[in-house]
Amino acid sequence: MREIKEVKPEVKPFQDLAKWATKAPEGEKLISTAYGDKVTKDLKFVDNKPGVHKPDPILVADHVTRKFGGMTAVDVEHFEIERHGITALIGPNGAGKTTFFNLMTGFDTPNTGEWRFDGRDMAHMQPEKVARMGMVRTFQLTKVMSRLTVLDNMLLGAPVQPGEGMFRSLIPGLWKKQEQENVEKAEALLERFLLIKKKDDFAGSLSGGQRKLLEMARALMRDPKLVMLDEPMAGVNPALKQSLLDHIMSLREEGTTVLFVEHDINMVRHIADWVTVMAEGKIVAEGQPKSVMNDPAVIDAYLGAHANIDLGDDSVLDLKESEEH
Amino acid sequence: MDFLTIISDTLGELIAPTTAAYVLAAIGLNIHFGMTGLMNMGQAGFMLLGAYGFAVTQSMGANLFASVCAAIALAVIYALLLGIPTLKLGPDYLAMVTLAAAEIIRIIGRSTAMTKITGGSAGISPQDFTTQFEGTSPLPNGATTFLLWTYNNNIANSWWLRIVAWILVAVAALLCWRWFHSPWGRVLKGIREDENAIRSLGKNVTTYKMQALILGGIFGALGGIIFVLPRSVQPDSLGRAVTFYTWTILLLGGAATIFGPILGSCLLWVLLTFVKEVMRGAIPDTVISSNQVESLGWVIVGVALMCLVIFRPQGLLGDRKELAFDA
Numbered sequence: 001m002r003e004i005k006e007v008k009p010e011v012k013p014f015q016d017l018a019k020w021a022t023k024a025p026e027g028e029k030l031i032s033t034a035y036g037d038k039v040t041k042d043l044k045f046v047d048n049k050p051g052v053h054k055p056d057p058i059l060v061a062d063h064v065t066r067k068f069g070g071m072t073a074v075d076v077e078h079f080e081i082e083r084h085g086i087t088a089l090i091g092p093n094g095a096g097k098t099t100f101f102n103l104m105t106g107f108d109t110p111n112t113g114e115w116r117f118d119g120r121d122m123a124h125m126q127p128e129k130v131a132r133m134g135m136v137r138t139f140q141l142t143k144v145m146s147r148l149t150v151l152d153n154m155l156l157g158a159p160v161q162p163g164e165g166m167f168r169s170l171i172p173g174l175w176k177k178q179e180q181e182n183v184e185k186a187e188a189l190l191e192r193f194l195l196i197k198k199k200d201d202f203a204g205s206l207s208g209g210q211r212k213l214l215e216m217a218r219a220l221m222r223d224p225k226l227v228m229l230d231e232p233m234a235g236v237n238p239a240l241k242q243s244l245l246d247h248i249m250s251l252r253e254e255g256t257t258v259l260f261v262e263h264d265i266n267m268v269r270h271i272a273d274w275v276t277v278m279a280e281g282k283i284v285a286e287g288q289p290k291s292v293m294n295d296p297a298v299i300d301a302y303l304g305a306h307a308n309i310d311l312g313d314d315s316v317l318d319l320k321e322s323e324e325h
Numbered sequence: 326m327d328f329l330t331i332i333s334d335t336l337g338e339l340i341a342p343t344t345a346a347y348v349l350a351a352i353g354l355n356i357h358f359g360m361t362g363l364m365n366m367g368q369a370g371f372m373l374l375g376a377y378g379f380a381v382t383q384s385m386g387a388n389l390f391a392s393v394c395a396a397i398a399l400a401v402i403y404a405l406l407l408g409i410p411t412l413k414l415g416p417d418y419l420a421m422v423t424l425a426a427a428e429i430i431r432i433i434g435r436s437t438a439m440t441k442i443t444g445g446s447a448g449i450s451p452q453d454f455t456t457q458f459e460g461t462s463p464l465p466n467g468a469t470t471f472l473l474w475t476y477n478n479n480i481a482n483s484w485w486l487r488i489v490a491w492i493l494v495a496v497a498a499l500l501c502w503r504w505f506h507s508p509w510g511r512v513l514k515g516i517r518e519d520e521n522a523i524r525s526l527g528k529n530v531t532t533y534k535m536q537a538l539i540l541g542g543i544f545g546a547l548g549g550i551i552f553v554l555p556r557s558v559q560p561d562s563l564g565r566a567v568t569f570y571t572w573t574i575l576l577l578g579g580a581a582t583i584f585g586p587i588l589g590s591c592l593l594w595v596l597l598t599f600v601k602e603v604m605r606g607a608i609p610d611t612v613i614s615s616n617q618v619e620s621l622g623w624v625i626v627g628v629a630l631m632c633l634v635i636f637r638p639q640g641l642l643g644d645r646k647e648l649a650f651d652a
Contacts, residue, residue: 131527145518163508
């Protein structure tokens with residue numbers, strides 16, 4: 001077990017973003033692992049079966065179905081996301097993961113179903129209200145505002161600002177101060193996501209991977225309670241991936257719950273506390289990352305005929321664990 | 326051929342009230358299209374409503390301020406009526422609805438059933454609605470010559486109207502500059518780029534679009550008032566063509582720029598007048614009649630605009646870099 005350090009509030013804004021979750025570079029602090037340890041401890045006693053109840057869920061969904069004509073895209077009986085945990089949602093293409101994301105965040109309307117976020121009923125809520133409640137998502141096909149600068153993209157992510165009123169915007173005195181704070185926060189995030197040099201460029205000039213990063217950084221401007229990342233690693237180069245993984249883990253330590261869709265099984269094993277597997281719109285398996293991969297339902301649905309192929313080299317993981325003990 | 330007349334007539338368009346009226350309409354359209362990405366194909370509708378709101382209340386004896394307020398109120402109501410059913414739908418729906426609604430207003434305005442209020446197709450003549458405006462002028466009676474131009478101080482196409490019109494333009498441009506560089510403007514530009522992304526960030530997109538539609542409509546209505554003051558209220562003079570001229574002006578100057586509408590309007594009318602005057606002076610009547618000059622002027626300007634769109638698609642003041650990425 002790693003040493004647990006106290007997270008002290010400091011005066012400098014958003015200093016915590018400079019902390020690292022796994023290995024800190026020279027002169028920088030390792031973030032506490034308190035939340036991660038707690039989630040691991042709590043989830044240890046949870047059964048590995050679909051639709052299982054969890055000790056402290058932040059999102060609870062029941063009977064959510066969505067039909068497109070005769071096809072049922074999503075049919076989720078019961079689903080919970082553990083607070084402060086990193087939950088991975090995996091499944092083959094067309095399993096309904098993105099549709100489920102759209103339903104949860106109000107971008108699509110379900111045929112049936114209800115879900116509660118942090119104890120509040122979220123069904124039939126507009127997407128903008130969902131975001132204001134602290135549930136922010138990113139998109140699989142990235143949505144950046146091409147003809148705005150990277151910094152402006154970030155500033156749009158900040159919570160409701162006085163300068164965003166039509167009349168108040170005419171008097172800069174009313175919003176200059178908050179704008180300055182937002183700029184500082186945005187720059188701190190851009191630095192962490194290695195986009196700071198691009199801040200005055202148009203977002204349209206970014207590469208696909210950089211857009212993914214920008215979108216994720218933008219979602220964090222709001223300090224969400226639950227951030228839902230739709231394939232955050234698709235198209236991101238491997239060196240940057242490591243830094244991103246680290247960032248996702250440090251998010252957990254800042255109290256953010258993470259739900260992400262991903263196809264990279266290695267990454268899922270690295271960082272997820274809990275894995276939920278969807279196939280043909282249903283949740284077919286849930287469990288600890290290590291055990292869920294051996295679930296026959298998962299092998300059937302997800303891996304199919306390729307079950308025998310090595311999913312990735314685990315020797316690195318095992319080595320790391322033996323060092324820790 | 327008299328060069329001085331050609332030059333003074335041509336440059337006179339620079340400060341003409343009609344040019345200013347088009348600037349105001351284009352500023353409104355810039356808020357719609359340049360900032361928010363709303364395809365308003367019926368800016369003439371806002372202008373005509375503004376003109377009717379002002380002229381009808383004036384002819385009924387309301388004071389000047391109340392009349393301007395009435396024009397603005399009509400534009401606001403019209404924007405709400407258009408926006409509520411269509412803003413939640415795609416941009417093409419708004420284009421169709423605004424185009425159709427502007428025609429509806431024109432056709433209702435010129436219908437015989439409305440003759441008592443709007444004067445039908447004959448419209449409202451200047452003496453019914455311009456006297457109060459002319460009365461507010463601090464200038465002495467008579468005419469003044471300034472540089473090349475001689476106009477009456479107060480009556481009809483006057484210096485007083487020019488002063489008021491361009492002050493309005495200056496105020497509108499200043500407000501726009503403020504709005505463009507504020508967080509509010511940033512949200513509008515975000516909506517232009519990607520509505521759903523803005524929704525996912527917790528902004529109420531429909532409200533912002535409605536604000537933009539109303540605001541642009543108000544500038545359109547003010548443009549309408551300035552447009553009719555030097556002439557009469559003629560429903561047919563504020564038809565579809567006016568909407569398309571306004572679009573031309575906006576795209577010529579450069580959408581989403583502050584000075585684009587001003588430059589676009591000045592350039593279009595100066596160019597058009599220049600081409601027509603030169604043709605009238607240089608080509609004898611037996612070759613091309615004056616009616617044909619009128620049409621040919623538009624043809625030449627149209628070709629020039631096509632060249633502009635091909636070689637400088639961002640408009641004169643636009644930023645070419647912005648066109649590099651499409652959506």
